Amino acid sequence: MSVESSFSHLCLEDKIPDSSIPVKSLVFKPKTAKTATPVPIVVIALQSTVTPSPLISQATGLKDPRLARDELFQSFFKCESAKAFTVGYLSNCESPFHLLIDQQLEKLKDSDVLQLNETVYITKSKLFEFLSKFESSTQSVDFTQEVSKTAAQTKKTSQAPSGATSAAIEDAKLIGITVDKSLDFPGWYQQILTKGEMLDYYDVSGCYILRPASYAIWEAIQKWFDAKIKSIGVQNAYFPMFVSSKVLEKEKDHVEGFAPEVAWVTKAGSSDLEEPVAIRPTSETVMYPYYAKWIRSYRDLPLKLNQWNSVVRWEFKHPQPFLRTREFLWQEGHTAHLTAQDAEQEVLQILDFYAGVYEELLAVPVVKGKKTEKEKFAGGAFTTTCEGYIPQTGRGIQGATSHHLGQNFSKMFNVCVENPLGPEHPKVNVFQNSWGLSTRVIGVMTMIHSDNKGLVIPPRVSQQQVVVLPVGITKKTTEEQRAHIHSSAKEVEARLKKAGVRAFGDYNDNYTPGWKFAQYELKGIPLRVESGPKDIESNQVTVVRRNDSRKVVVKLDELETRIPELLEELQADLYNKAKELFDSHRVIVDEWNDFVPKLNKKNVILSPWCGVMECEEDIKDASAKKDDGEEFEQDEKAPSMGAKSLCIPFEQPELKPGQKCVKCSRPAIQYCMFGRSY
């Protein structure tokens, strides 16, 4: 994948000029029917020029242009990625494209030197000489103009705050996040994950790669949760990923919930299997035949097994990294108890551990409660849950669930023991629980804390907690001074590591501190520790907090105590900020008239409720925006779906005497939390 040599010859060789003007080359993909080949839009503009999507749309007549993904760069320009792209790759394109040139750029002097990326410089005249080859597709655009009304309407902005015309972040460089969290949340979410190197898209759709930055978070969760469950006597095991159809279909209610999403293996090598085998969507039916075999006597109880594994649910809905994926990592605990009471106690204990994962590790506040009959686990007795809240969309999100299965499964699978009262009494079916927490937690955490500069990761789970950077090296710095600054920073790094802080340093002189700041902000490293000449002189380091850019000076002799404190403070601040947002958007609504308006203000709603399933369905229907064509599909941007019951919170507002259900005329029996949800 190379740039045509005709372009390289035009560039300045090797020497970096004293002054240059940064120029960006962006590529947009318009909205195109799936069957059609898109016509990419290339925009060459001053780095400082804002290039709103509606203006690009207006200039080209193409709908909803968005920054292209790397795949487009590869297929059209034989260029690996947006990051690597420069105008030189235009020669590689064999199909039509639009080329928009910033009028501000055209106004420069011919002799001005333009910087196209870190290493490529070219004079303005040579650039335009090169671009003249593509004259037929070229348009000159005034990006300072106002968007005409017609054009603005091609971009759907009805849900965005008034006045906003583009989700593009004004000063974002291509390397950073170019989409504003508050304006295009799904686009932002995708960028934050891929550019932050948490995750990559995979060529089997609905599957994603967990890169080290996200897997390390999962490892931190595993370590914490595994110790908790072992402390209550749970043991880990591993059951096969395959399940025969005969066994899978044993519990009817249960399998109905999963059947449409089950992936089937029907071939091995070139032979058809005699009987297709399913890949587990969850392991109740995999495990319980063996519970029946292993559990003989009440002395074998409780049996508490857990496994860390992956399961497959071949969803046909729009997949979303971490939140809805065809394969995902999780743990699934399956326990069997002699009494309902013992089982129910464990259900709540596990739910507390799940809330701990969210609140103590991920700094995400949750509301604990019970699912309604409609929303409970298929085949179980009741489901408890912790529910989170995503402020940007105002939607609730199910965090993790802990189910009491009662004796439903133990009857189906004949898991029973001799009656402790004696063999003359009938055998007793055991009481069972199952509970699971998946990598979805990482998605929730990311959505809540991260910002327009990139990831924000709570220190307790982040792979790296501190980046140490030598700063203040200029052209005037002597080699000796440079070495001293480096060695001071390295000593800081070594001391932090020794103190148990997950710290690393970046001593690469090829990048400016500014570039590094942006890099590590993008990756969400909680603290940046700068050590420059002034810091060294004052026996200190300058610490910058990722979450709010606040600077804190730390004396070197307090390094080992203050940095861990700062990490804990940051952790607490993240939690408190998220909690404040959740608390202020969880509103009590007693009257139906207030329900939808409050919901539309990105709240979740606590309402007195009758507990009747039909009423729950009525609430959902009545709170849904009506289908108005294309708008309706855009569930990511426009939460047009109705409010579901999220949970019946354990912590209940007091019900007034005679209080009616918020929706129907029946008496309310409890408050229920409703909301649009993921």
Place this chain on the structure above:
Amino acid sequence: MSVESSFSHLCLEDKIPDSSIPVKSLVFKPKTAKTATPVPIVVIALQSTVTPSPLISQATGLKDPRLARDELFQSFFKCESAKAFTVGYLSNCESPFHLLIDQQLEKLKDSDVLQLNETVYITKSKLFEFLSKFESSTQSVDFTQEVSKTAAQTKKTSQAPSGATSAAIEDAKLIGITVDKSLDFPGWYQQILTKGEMLDYYDVSGCYILRPASYAIWEAIQKWFDAKIKSIGVQNAYFPMFVSSKVLEKEKDHVEGFAPEVAWVTKAGSSDLEEPVAIRPTSETVMYPYYAKWIRSYRDLPLKLNQWNSVVRWEFKHPQPFLRTREFLWQEGHTAHLTAQDAEQEVLQILDFYAGVYEELLAVPVVKGKKTEKEKFAGGAFTTTCEGYIPQTGRGIQGATSHHLGQNFSKMFNVCVENPLGPEHPKVNVFQNSWGLSTRVIGVMTMIHSDNKGLVIPPRVSQQQVVVLPVGITKKTTEEQRAHIHSSAKEVEARLKKAGVRAFGDYNDNYTPGWKFAQYELKGIPLRVESGPKDIESNQVTVVRRNDSRKVVVKLDELETRIPELLEELQADLYNKAKELFDSHRVIVDEWNDFVPKLNKKNVILSPWCGVMECEEDIKDASAKKDDGEEFEQDEKAPSMGAKSLCIPFEQPELKPGQKCVKCSRPAIQYCMFGRSY
């Protein structure tokens, strides 16, 4: 699954008689063609009567009867397991069976009370009244007679030591291991794993359940190895389990090696997938397209990723727990380096870690070396390996492999970086390694250390290290004394736990100490700590080592130091014993005439070798026993296959000047280790 009430009515109700005679009910399955329904053989005998398999064979005329698996109990007798079986279940059987009755049992008085299991008692007369229903299938057998020559020959004993006529262990109770390790190794291996609760058979064939006792060993290995690889800069990640056929087939040599065993998902729910997706048999082709994307500059190198996951290889050969399974757990590391030298250095570093897992954790000695061209990883440059040895079969076993892939894959997947010499030089393809260690290690460990009493697990990896048992409680013990013995034992348990020893106590008075001893020997708990009245009096405990039953008295004030020492001593003893066996069965053979005789004496062979692939094939052919019909199939019992090259050991015997290859006339270039193998 109930016992017919006609039987229950005959039994003694509730009251446990003062004296009774234990009676066992065994069920054997004869060797039967796969398509035929077996005729089970039920043996009712005094607990003390030995019932050798050849005598049963002689009495019934059926071939090679073996103790039946639980599945047979379920399908024929509607009884969950061998453990639960009593004669009462005979009424449930709807197909023919043989009933053999011990003549010693027939000789008892009618009024004698027989104990059939923990709770079922019946008089002799009532038992025979019940059995008379099955008169037509009943035979009375004198188990004290000698086996006639004809009958003995129905059991193939050609590989067994002379004089042995049955693999059954004389005094084994049904709860323990009933097959002798030295006489029926595969049967023993199966019992040791299932009765020791390491593993259970699963209803999708070739898949097994890893129960907590084995999964805990895997966790101990994970913890150790994960820390080692992280110390050299490896990071964990997770890639999807699915791979598209297009990508899977990119590296031809590689896919050829795996294609016949690849499992394909072709359906989801009731819909056919547009394109079938494969389940990874290994992840080279899953990961490397993304390495190509992520690796831009030599500053991105080395890239070192690892994942802990499961892979699927749908083998059509005879599956064996841990050793050959269709799904297995492993780790796979995949690293990319700028130079061959850097990559090769890591290959060996990882191999040392693998040897460490075997030698330091599992107490299993291995020989490190390089695979021949014939045996190396498909598509790689070279493969290094650690090879183990199973004394009972005299076969080598591949322990774990660390591959250098050279640039083969990086060329296929275009993983390359700018030349560090400058952009005017051509791009450089990276050098890659991949390396994997699977749960097979648990099988190797089990085969080597365990014995006829059950599992023997090295203390460093065993889930529990010490069982504490109160002993010396008799009918004369007062309640106060009993309480004191219990509380003393509990204090020992608590002190050990506090000292970091994985200890637990068993204070259940319903079982005798003898029963408990057998239980925990079966499960391989390294140390048994007994605390009885005499121990308490002398401020000591009595410790019994699982591996050799040696008793050691430990003073209470040395508890926290001596027990960990004893665990380490036991660990070392296991290793040394295994090493001695391996060392004494690894023999140097320079002349071909000695090769097969030495091989047949359960040795692996070190021979001077020419390094030519055809010669390697000749050695295999020439050392194979010829196909003589049925015998040939029995590869588990009779290692009739030829000797493969196991590795070219790094530690080489000195080659004599002019030394010829052991097989052909070419000059030898090195010693190679050959052996029959798994």
